[in-house]
Amino acid sequence: MSSWGDKVKISIFGESHGKGIGVVIDGLPSGEELNMEEIYMHMARRAPGKDKTATPRLEKDIPEILSGVLDGKTTGAPLCAVIQNTNTRSGDYGNVLSCPRPGHADYTGNIRYKGFNDIRGGGHFSGRLTAPLTFAGSVCRQILERRGIKIAAHIASIGKIYDSRFDSIDIPDELIERLNKTVFGLMDQTKEEEMRALIEDCRLSLDSIGGTIECAVKGLPAGIGSPMFDGMENVISSIVFGIPAIKGIEFGSGFDVAEMRGSENNDAFYYSGDTVKTKTNNHGGILGGITSGMPLIFRVAVKPTPSISREQQTVDLVSHQDTTLSIHGRHDPCIVPRAVPVVESAAAVAILNML
Numbered sequence: 001m002s003s004w005g006d007k008v009k010i011s012i013f014g015e016s017h018g019k020g021i022g023v024v025i026d027g028l029p030s031g032e033e034l035n036m037e038e039i040y041m042h043m044a045r046r047a048p049g050k051d052k053t054a055t056p057r058l059e060k061d062i063p064e065i066l067s068g069v070l071d072g073k074t075t076g077a078p079l080c081a082v083i084q085n086t087n088t089r090s091g092d093y094g095n096v097l098s099c100p101r102p103g104h105a106d107y108t109g110n111i112r113y114k115g116f117n118d119i120r121g122g123g124h125f126s127g128r129l130t131a132p133l134t135f136a137g138s139v140c141r142q143i144l145e146r147r148g149i150k151i152a153a154h155i156a157s158i159g160k161i162y163d164s165r166f167d168s169i170d171i172p173d174e175l176i177e178r179l180n181k182t183v184f185g186l187m188d189q190t191k192e193e194e195m196r197a198l199i200e201d202c203r204l205s206l207d208s209i210g211g212t213i214e215c216a217v218k219g220l221p222a223g224i225g226s227p228m229f230d231g232m233e234n235v236i237s238s239i240v241f242g243i244p245a246i247k248g249i250e251f252g253s254g255f256d257v258a259e260m261r262g263s264e265n266n267d268a269f270y271y272s273g274d275t276v277k278t279k280t281n282n283h284g285g286i287l288g289g290i291t292s293g294m295p296l297i298f299r300v301a302v303k304p305t306p307s308i309s310r311e312q313q314t315v316d317l318v319s320h321q322d323t324t325l326s327i328h329g330r331h332d333p334c335i336v337p338r339a340v341p342v343v344e345s346a347a348a349v350a351i352l353n354m355l
Contacts (some may be wrong), residue, residue: 002124004238004239004242005027005239005353006353007353007354008025008027008028008140008349008352008353009025009026009353010023010024010025010026010133010136010349011023011026012129012132012133012136013132014083014085014124014128014132015118015120015121015123015124015126015128016085016118016120016121016122016123016124016126016128016129017085017118017120017121017123018085018118019084019085020082020083020084020085021082021083021085021128021129021131021132022063022080022081022082022083022132023080023081023132023133023135023136024078024080025068025078025079025080025081025136025139025140026078026079027353028068028076028079028139028140028143029074029076029143030073030075030076031073031074031076032073032074032142032143032146033073033142034069034072034073034074034139034142035142036072038138038142039063039135039138039139039142040062041180041181042134042137042138042141042180042341042344042345043061043062043063043131043134043135043138044061044183045183045338045340046061046130046131046134046339046341046342047060047061047131047338060084060086061083061131062083062084063081063082063083063132063135064081064082064083064084065079065080066080066082067079067080068080079139081135083131083132083135097119098316098317098318099314099315099316099317099323100314100315100317101306101307101312101314101325101327102306102312102313102314102325103303103306103307104122104125104306105122105125106119106122107317109123109125110317122244125244126244127244127245127332127335127338129244130243130244130339133242133243133342133345133346134341134342134345135345136345136349137341137342137344137346137347137348137349138345138348140345140349140351140352141344141345141348143352144348144351144352144355147219147355148219149217149218149219149220149351150173150176150217150218150219151176151215151216151217151218151347151348151351152171152175152176152179152180152185152215152216152218152344153179153213153214153215153216153340153341153343153347154166154179154185154186154187154213154214154340155184155186155195155211155212155213155336155340156211156212156213156214156299157211157212158195158198158199158209158210158211158334158336159198159209159210161191161194161195161198162191163186163187163191163214164187164188165187165214166187166214166216166295166297168216168252168280168281168294168295168297169279169280169294169295171216171218171295173218175187176218180344183337184196184337185337185340199333199334200333202304202334203333206308206309206310207304207308207310207333208304208305208306208307208308208331208334208335209304209333210245210301210302210303210304210335210336211302211334212299212300212301212302212336213299213300213302213336213339213340213343214297214298214299215297215298215299215300215343215344216295216297217285217295217296217297217347217351220285220291220293220295220296220351221291221293222276222290222291222292222293223290223291224290224291224351224354224355225286225288225289225290225291225354226289226290227288227289227290228289230289231286231289231290232286232289232290232291232296232350232354233251233286233289233298234289235350235353236249236298236346236350236351237249238350239346239349239350240298240300240343240346240347240350243300243339243342243343243346245302245305245335245339246301246302246303246339247301247302247303248300248301249298249299249300249301250298250299251283251284251285251286251296251297252281252282252283252284252285252286252297252298253265253282253284254284257282260282265282266282267280267281267282267283267294268280275293277293277294278294281294281295281297284296284297284298285297298347300343302336303335304334304335305331305332305333305334307327307331308327308331309326309327309328310326311324311325311326312324312326312327313325
């Protein structure tokens with residue numbers, strides 16, 4: 001299914017090289033004013049063709065709203081937005097029609113859809129489909145911000161080069177605002193040059209590199225989420241894994257807790273006025289699937305772009321022979337920078353749905 005959610009439901013449609021892509025958002029509250037400039041800002045952070053770390057495929061990614069908005073405010077009806085594809089080069093994918101690209105969904109998609117799936121640019125499996133997800137998230141995060149909930153993410157690592165992590169107790173509004181406006185979002189901006197050099201080295205080597213993204217949500221009230229299968233971790237994870245290239249997720253201290261003792265991992269409670277807080281935040285703002293009122297922190301692992309220009313081993317599904325493949329076309333040497341606003345957007349949709 002390409003639909004997600006129950007209270008706030010999104011349905012994403014289109015293919016990478018089709019006429020357009022888009023999303024229908026159902027269940028939005030009425031009367032919510034949309035700041036289109038902010039939406040365009042987040043769309044531009046994700047858009048291709050604007051940075052050497054990204055594919056040179058240039059798309060404006062300006063969403064056209066077809067329904068659900070009147071005089072700049074939501075009507076309560078389904079909000080539909082379409083983004084035109086204007087810079088496709090489908091000929092670049094002629095040699096993958098019968099020879100699946102290693103690391104891609106070409107082979108599994110061929111089996112699942114009996115060869116009828118659109119292979120051009122990855123079709124419906126493409127990262128291009130994160131554009132409508134970013135639009136949906138940009139709408140949702142404006143509604144959340146009016147309720148005092150703010151979201152920001154940053155590049156936590158590229159390869160083995162690591163950025164600083166969020167302070168899990170106190171995340172300044174000024175930092176959130178800066179990251180929300182940055183294309184190459186980092187806590188420690190001195191790491192940018194080193195990360196860019198690694199990405200460029202991979203590009204020149206006809207290769208790619210992966211990394212991680214850390215996302216924080218500030219201002220969430222305590223008590224949101226339901227065990228066992230509708231907890232906040234469950235819901236966020238289910239939409240985050242809809243982002244192509246995401247291979248892992250962890251909340252709070254994540255896998256580090258496997259090396260801790262209970263006395264180290266437990267977060268001591270205390271009163272701050274009439275509000276219960278914790279002195280540390282190893283739980284990442286979620287206990288038993290329910291928000292604690294502390295900042296919600298999670299990190300995701302992003303695999304290296306599978307489309308690389310090096311010759312790779314594959315199979316020919318027509319001749320049933322082993323063969324080799326050199327991938328043509330325009331591809332990101334590193335997906336991570338452009339995926340940052342997508343992860344924020346997925347979190348925004350999930351949280352508004354839960355609220």
